[in-house]
Each structure stands twice: as C-alpha cells, then as structure tokens.
Amino acid sequence: METEGSLAFWMYRLDSWAWLLFETANMAALATLAGAGAALLLAFPAARNLGAGRVLNPLARRLLEAMRTVPEIVFALIFVWAFGVGPLAGILAIAVHTAGACGKLFAESIENTGLGAWAGVRSAGGGWAQACRFAILPQVAPSLLSYALLRFEINLRSASVIGFVGAGGIGEELYKVIAFNYYEEISAILLLVILAVFAIDLLSERLRHRVIGAMR
Amino acid sequence: MGLRQVAALEQDVAAWMGARGMLELRGLTRRFGATVAVDHVDLDVPAGQMVGIIGRSGAGKSTLLRMINRLETPSSGQILSGGRDVTALEGRGLREWRRDCAMVFQQFNLVQRLDVLTNVLIGRLAWQRGWRSLMVLVGARFTAEERAMALAALDRFGLAETALQRAETLSGGQQQRVALCRALLQQPRLVLADEPIASLDPRNAQLVMDALRDVNRHDGLTVLVNLHHLDTARQYCDRIVAMQAGRIVFDGTPAALTPERVRAVYGITEQEFAAEAEARRRAAEPAPVTLAVA
Ligand SMILES: Nc1ncnc2c1ncn2[C@@H]1O[C@H](COP(=O)(O)OP(=O)(O)OP(=O)(O)O)[C@@H](O)[C@H]1O
Numbered sequence: 123m124e125t126e127g128s129l130a131f132w133m134y135r136l137d138s139w140a141w142l143l144f145e146t147a148n149m150a151a152l153a154t155l156a157g158a159g160a161a162l163l164l165a166f167p168a169a170r171n172l173g174a175g176r177v178l179n180p181l182a183r184r185l186l187e188a189m190r191t192v193p194e195i196v197f198a199l200i201f202v203w204a205f206g207v208g209p210l211a212g213i214l215a216i217a218v219h220t221a222g223a224c225g226k227l228f229a230e231s232i233e234n235t236g237l238g239a240w241a242g243v244r245s246a247g248g249g250w251a252q253a254c255r256f257a258i259l260p261q262v263a264p265s266l267l268s269y270a271l272l273r274f275e276i277n278l279r280s281a282s283v284i285g286f287v288g289a290g291g292i293g294e295e296l297y298k299v300i301a302f303n304y305y306e307e308i309s310a311i312l313l314l315v316i317l318a319v320f321a322i323d324l325l326s327e328r329l330r331h332r333v334i335g336a337m338r
Numbered sequence: 339m340g341l342r343q344v345a346a347l348e349q350d351v352a353a354w355m356g357a358r359g360m361l362e363l364r365g366l367t368r369r370f371g372a373t374v375a376v377d378h379v380d381l382d383v384p385a386g387q388m389v390g391i392i393g394r395s396g397a398g399k400s401t402l403l404r405m406i407n408r409l410e411t412p413s414s415g416q417i418l419s420g421g422r423d424v425t426a427l428e429g430r431g432l433r434e435w436r437r438d439c440a441m442v443f444q445q446f447n448l449v450q451r452l453d454v455l456t457n458v459l460i461g462r463l464a465w466q467r468g469w470r471s472l473m474v475l476v477g478a479r480f481t482a483e484e485r486a487m488a489l490a491a492l493d494r495f496g497l498a499e500t501a502l503q504r505a506e507t508l509s510g511g512q513q514q515r516v517a518l519c520r521a522l523l524q525q526p527r528l529v530l531a532d533e534p535i536a537s538l539d540p541r542n543a544q545l546v547m548d549a550l551r552d553v554n555r556h557d558g559l560t561v562l563v564n565l566h567h568l569d570t571a572r573q574y575c576d577r578i579v580a581m582q583a584g585r586i587v588f589d590g591t592p593a594a595l596t597p598e599r600v601r602a603v604y605g606i607t608e609q610e611f612a613a614e615a616e617a618r619r620r621a622a623e624p625a626p627v628t629l630a631v632a
C-alpha cells in the first residue's frame with residue numbers, strides 16, 4: 123500500500139509527539155508557577171516605595187536584574203550540566219528567567235499603588251510583611267495575576283525550544299529531526315507546536331480576561 | 339471579678355495614667371530641610387481628655403500627630419506616655435506603641451479592594467505574634483473572637499450590613515467610621531485623628547465626630563483630633579490647642595477661645611478662618627460631576 127504523502131504517514135509518530143507537547147506545556151506551567159512565586163517574594167523588597175532597607179532593596183533589585191538579563195538558554199546549559207539532561211533543567215531555567223522578568227513588572231506594579239493603605243496598616247502597629255500582605259497585595263493582585271498568565275504564554279514558546287540543549291520537552295525531538303534532515307518530521311512538529319501555542323494563547327487570553335473581570 | 343470591679347480598676351489605671359500623663363511632649367521638633375514643621379512643642383494630655391488641635395494650613399498639625407504615632411521621626415524632643423519614653427522605640431516596642439495610639443486619617447486609608455470586615459481586623463495585627471501571626475499572614479484567617487469583635491464594632495456604628503462589601507463601595511462617611519472601627523480593634527489608649535472630617539459633607543462629618551466623642555466618653559479613650567473648623571472644635575472638645583508655624587499659640591478651654599483671641603492669635607477674623615477652612619474642604623473633595631454649559 124502506498125502511504126507516502128498521506129496525512130497518516132506525515133504524522134506517524136503523533137502519539138509520542140503529543141506526549142512531548144504535553145510535557146512541554148507542563149514544563150511551562152510549572153516554571154511559570156515557580157518563577158512567579160519567587161517573583162512575588164522578591165518584588166516587595168525590590169519595590170522602591172516600601173522602604174525595604176538599604177541592603178535588602180538593592181540586593182533584591184540586582185538579583186532580579188541578573189535573573190532576567192541572562193537568557194534562558196544559558197541557564198538551561200548550566201542546569202543541564204548540573205542536573206543532567208531532562209525536563210528539570212528546562213523548568214528551572216525558565217523559572218529563573220520568569221522570576222527576573224515578572225519580578226520587575228510586579229515591583230513596578232507595587233510602586234504604582236498608593237501608600238494610603240500602607241500607612242493605615244503601619245500606623246496600627248502592623249509589621250512590614252503584614253503591611254505587604256494586607257495593604258499592598260490585595261491592590262495589586264489582579265495585575266500580578268495578569269502578568270503571570272501572560273508570562274505563561276511566553277514560557278510555552280520558550281519551553282518548545284529549550285529542548286535544543288537537552289532540557290526536555292518537544293525541542294529535543296525537534297533538534298533531533300533537524301540534525302537528521304528529516305524534513306517531513308520537522309514540518310510536522312513545527313505545525314504541532316504552532317497549533318499548540320496558538321490554542322493555549324487563545325485559552326490563556328480568555329482565562330486572563332475572565333480572572334481580571336472577576337477580580338475587578 | 340465583677341463588671342463594676344473591672345470598671346473601678348480601669349478608673350484606677352486611668353487615674354494613674356492621668357497622674358503620670360497619658361501623653362507628654364517635651365520640646366518636640368520636626369524639621370524638613372529649612373522648614374520647621376513642628377517647633378519645640380510642649381504638651382501634657384491627661385487620660386480621657388478630648389483635645390482639638392486647630393491651625394491654618396501648614397501649621398504642623400499633621401506632622402505633630404504623625405510624630406506621636408512615630409510615622410514621622412522627631413528631629414529632637416521627647417514623647418512620653420505614662421512616664422515611659424517612646425521617642426526611640428524600635429521593632430516590637432514601636433509596634434506596640436503604635437497599637438496603643440490608633441491613627442485615623444483624613445483619607446481613611448482603608449484597603450479599598452478588601453472587604454470591610456478584614457479592614458477592621460487589620461487593627462488586630464499588632465496583637466498577633468509568632469505562629470499565629472504567620473498563619474494570618476499566609477491565610478488571612480482571623481479567629482472567631484476577633485471577627486466577633488470586629489462585627490460588634492461595626493454594629494456599634496451601624497455598619498454591620500456592610501461587613502462583606504469591599505471598602506471602595508462605601509461612602510466617605512462610612513469609610514471613616516470603618517477606619518474608626520479598625521482603630522478600636524487595636525484596643526488603644528489614645529486615638530489620633532488627623533482631620534477626620536475634612537473630606538466629608540456636613541452630615542457625615544457630624545456622624546464621625548459623634549462617633550469620636552462616643553469613643554472618648556464611653557470607652558474612656560484619650561482623643562487628639564486635628565480640625566480646621568473652630569465651631570466643631572468648640573462643640574466637641576474639652577480643650578483646644580491652636581498651632582501656628584509649628585508652635586502652640588493657644589491652649590485652653592473652648593470658652594476661652596473667643597473671637598478676639600482668634601483674632602489676636604491668627605491675625606484674621608473667625609469668619610476668615612472659617613472661609614479658609616471651607617475652601618480647603620472644597621479642594622479636598624472629589625470634583626462633583628457636572629455638565630459644563632458654555
Ligand atoms: N514630608 C514632608 N516633606 C517636606 N515638608 C513637609 C513634609 N510634611 C510636611 N511638611 C511641611 O511642614 C509644614 C507643616 O505641615 P503639616 O502637614 O504638618 O501641616 P498641617 O497643619 O497639617 O496643614 P494642613 O492643614 O494643610 O494639613 C508645612 O510647611 C509642610 O510643607
């Protein structure tokens with residue numbers, strides 16, 4: 123039977139690719155969660171308006187800068203070397219970069235909130251962390267969540283290529299087929315990645331608007 | 339211990355605090371660069387007094403109250419309470435002092451996106467420590483007693499129905515009373531109110547002033563309130579302190595602050611003083627939505 127040129131021939135490894143795509147999406151989700159979590163903790167000391175202190179504030183700012191200026195692929199190479207080939211290295215690499223990128227946006231968001239509520243909590247004897255939690259967080263939560271979801275879309279793209287250096291996900295497979303000049307496979311995987319990113323972009327955008335709408 | 343005994347004990351404590359001075363300011367000074375916002379202020383406030391602080395814009399009223407709460411650091415001088423120096427407190431001690439002297443602000447300073455109940459419960463933060471403080475920090479879960487306290491405070495000022503609404507949905511007058519509930523949950527000895535009615539319409543202003551007086555009369559709390567309406571100060575306060583350019587220029591009973599005295603102290607008539615205050619209130623109010631007809 124002549125199958126060459128048919129859709130079944132083109133997508134003959136769809137099952138394993140689908141699995142790899144799923145792994146890629148999971149990497150992006152985990153990395154976003156961990157990165158945004160770290161960003162949240164660092165953004166409060168990094169914000170200029172909360173008086174985090176002459177040591178803590180510059181420290182947090184420099185740390186965020188370092189995390190976001192170094193490209194993900196460099197972190198991935200380091201983590202592959204440290205933890206071996208696999209998704210863990212990819213997740214960590216994306217998470218670190220996410221912490222840096224989101225941390226800056228989070229800190230800016232914090233700097234743009236009024237300090238009335240802050241004075242209210244501090245004047246009542248609330249501590250620094252308590253004031254962050256009760257006076258600032260509720261005010262910035264919608265924009266922080268929106269940034270984090272937007273970052274998830276970006277991270278999905280990063281997760282699809284970070285496998286090039288052995289850091290897990292569909293990128294590893296893509297790298298392999300490119301190396302062997304398997305043109306059908308290359309086009310098939312690229313199409314799948316584009317479709318997946320497109321679908322998740324749409325979903326995430328809907329989710330973002332619903333979350334923000336609900337929180338307003 | 340019966341309720342009567344508790345009341346008697348509280349009176350003893352109050353008498354003792356009164357004897358030592360609920361609040362004593364000694365040469366309290368605050369400079370901002372070249373301006374001296376508060377200039378060597380000496381003031382003794384016995385427990386249970388309701389003191390009105392008046393003065394024109396820039397007289398240093400806000401700075402004075404903010405220094406007492408230590409939101410502003412004094413440049414020199416001392417703040418004493420019950421004979422204890424609180425000028426240089428730090429860390430836990432400072433937080434406990436702030437808990438003892440609750441602030442009420444002109445702009446209410448509530449967390450707009452939080453519900454009213456949680457806003458009131460913020461007054462409990464300084465009472466929590468260690469493990470409980472951490473639990474509240476992570477989960478925002480206050481105890482049933484604390485929530486009952488908050489509800490009782492809200493109910494006292496007719497705000498119980500609003501408990502689960504966001505603070506931003508309340509009118510200014512309601513927000514200010516919520517802020518007063520937050521202050522009460524601190525279980526303070528002193529209430530420092532910085533122009534609490536300056537952004538309110540006359541009716542709400544009266545509600546808030548009545549609430550402040552109630553807190554003073556029934557809970558026995560010492561109240562220091564910045565006002566820029568002389569009439570309000572005369573109507574509600576036991577004692578009036580007038581400030582000008584950072585100094586105290588008058589300190590006495592409302593009856594002693596005659597129009598002649600006002601004129602002597604400020605160089606303007608009482609009507610002019612009132613007009614100035616009204617203009618400031620207008621400026622502080624959010625602009626009314628009107629359709630301009632050219
Ligand atoms: N953070 C600050 N930095 C610089 N100058 C300040 C600061 N806060 C207050 N001042 C100055 O200190 C003086 C006293 O200000 P303050 O706000 O205490 O006056 P006030 O009596 O409360 O006036 P108002 O009725 O307008 O509220 C003013 O000249 C003001 O410009």
Ligand SMILES: [Mg+2]
Pocket residue numbers: 399400401532533
């Ligand atoms: Mg003021």
